[in-house]
Structure formats: C-alpha cells, structure tokens
Amino acid sequence: MPGEILVVGGGLIGSSIAWRLARKGAQVTIADAGNLGGEASSAGAGMLSPGAEFDKPSVWRDLGFESLLLYPSFVEELQAETGIDTDFRMFYPDDGIVDPAALLRALHCACESRKVRIMREHVTSVEPRDYAGVVIAAGAWSGQVRVNSMTLPAVTPIKGHLIGFQMGPGALGPVRRHGETYVLQRSSGFLIAGSNEQDVGFDRTVDAAICEDIHRRASRLFAPLEHATPVKRWIGFRPRLVEGDGPRIGRVEGTNVWLAYGHYRNGILLTPVTAQRIADEIESS
Numbered sequence: 001m002p003g004e005i006l007v008v009g010g011g012l013i014g015s016s017i018a019w020r021l022a023r024k025g026a027q028v029t030i031a032d033a034g035n036l037g038g039e040a041s042s043a044g045a046g047m048l049s050p051g052a053e054f055d056k057p058s059v060w061r062d063l064g065f066e067s068l069l070l071y072p073s074f075v076e077e078l079q080a081e082t083g084i085d086t087d088f089r090m091f092y093p094d095d096g097i098v099d100p101a102a103l104l105r106a107l108h109c110a111c112e113s114r115k116v117r118i119m120r121e122h123v124t125s126v127e128p129r130d131y132a133g134v135v136i137a138a139g140a141w142s143g144q145v146r147v148n149s150m151t152l153p154a155v156t157p158i159k160g161h162l163i164g165f166q167m168g169p170g171a172l173g174p175v176r177r178h179g180e181t182y183v184l185q186r187s188s189g190f191l192i193a194g195s196n197e198q199d200v201g202f203d204r205t206v207d208a209a210i211c212e213d214i215h216r217r218a219s220r221l222f223a224p225l226e227h228a229t230p231v232k233r234w235i236g237f238r239p240r241l242v243e244g245d246g247p248r249i250g251r252v253e254g255t256n257v258w259l260a261y262g263h264y265r266n267g268i269l270l271t272p273v274t275a276q277r278i279a280d281e282i283e284s285s
Helices: 012-023 059-082 100-113 139-144 208-221 271-284
Strands: 004-008 027-032 089-092 095-097 117-120 133-136 155-166 176-178 181-185 190-194 232-241 248-251 257-261
Touching: 004 012, 012 027, 012 100, 012 257, 012 271, 059 100, 059 271, 133 271, 139 155, 139 232, 139 257, 155 208, 176 208, 181 208, 190 208, 248 271, 257 271
Parallel strands: 004 027, 004 133, 027 117, 133 257
Antiparallel strands: 089 095, 155 190, 155 232, 176 181, 181 190, 248 257
C-alpha cells in the first residue's frame, strides 16, 4: 500500500485499524489529541455480550456477533506480538469480557513495534489529498473534524458513570446484569459496576448522586457490594450518531476517506470487526 494513511483517533477503534493496516505493510500515522484512548476506550467496562445487549434483530446485533467471533483470534494475535494479557475470557459461547485498558496498551505496543507514527495533536481539519487514505475514528469528537468540504455524520457524546471496587479475585464469577445495571470483575479482583446515560455534552463532572444510585442498583445484583466502598469513580463519553441506525464503518463514496465511528455503547465489542472491515477496504482500494 503506497503512501501514508492518517488515522484520526487513537482509541481502541483507531489503534486497531492502524495495527491491522501496518500488518498489511501500510505506512500509518495516528493523530490523537491527548492520552491515546483516554476517553471512551479506557472508560468502558469491557462486556462482550451481544445477545444480552440486543434482544431484537438489528444491524447492531449482527455486527456484535460477527465481531465476537473474531475476538479470540484478534487477542491471540495481539498477545503473540506484544506479550500483554488483555484479560479476555469467555463464559458462554456468546458472552465474554475483556479489559479495555489492557487491550489498548497492547494495541499501542503493537503499533509502535510496527512503526506506526504517533502524532499527539488535536486535529480539527484534514486535507485528504495529502494522504493515500484518511480514517476518522475519533469517537464522540469525530463529527467535529473538518474533512475538506465534506459534511460528516454528526455524533453526540453520551455520558456514562462507572464505579470500581477492589475485592478478592474470583469473588463475583461470571458477569451479572439486569436491565441497565451490571457488575463484572477483572482477574485482578477489580470489580466494575455501571451504568447510566446522560445527554449533557462534554461535561466531565463525576456526579456523586449518580454513583450512589449505581452502587445501590449493583448491590441488588451482588450483595457484598452493599457495604463495600468504591475505590474509583469515573465517566466516559459514548459516541452516538445523531441520525441513522448502526455505526458508520466504511468509505465515503468517491473519496479516500473512511469513517469508523458512532459505535455508541459497543466500541469495545465492535473493535475487531471494525478494524478488519476498514483495513480490508483500504487494502483493496
């Protein structure tokens, strides 16, 4: 693949696309405003449960199951390259978890070893003619990037709170979930409870009352949490498209620009399928 490919966004989606492209021999640059993957990617809990997430046939459900089937080989290849354990586990055929922070570390390590250039700057506009290809994968900020004279699909940030507890490893067992409430536990013992949704823009405030509500709901699923004290409270911004159903994964017709955003609550789950589709399309273009 001759020429440089620019990936705007260094979260799970952008980094996985960059890694896949670099494995195909492409010259790749990631442009990210700050700490790579410091927003939705590192904030998510890491549930991989398309069956529980989607109870009716939809593009989301189809993508979710397709991506889940790709996960074992995806993390196996990543661990083989980096030696980093992503805490990927399957409890049932259609239900698993992964540590998104560890997955992100592994992807960044793999990108570095594949000579992907990291450009730490806030990209507000891109001229596609300067590159062999451009991928917009900046999550909730994607719609703000000006790409020549194009009007990109608008996206809105949906704020979600999570809380974390340090408990003995293996205390919980499989993920527990009821409605919008869930608890899951890392191999380290760190237990995460979530979540909520707020359409309040890029407000980074951690609301104590919302965290207490999540704590109460989570305690109904796992009684030992009732008297436990959270050791961490945080928020993340989920990128939801303003219009249309499903994420935008693919080429903008007639251009050398690809979109990979709008994954909403499912960016972690849809990382492998998004990376594969975008990288394959660019390779064949």
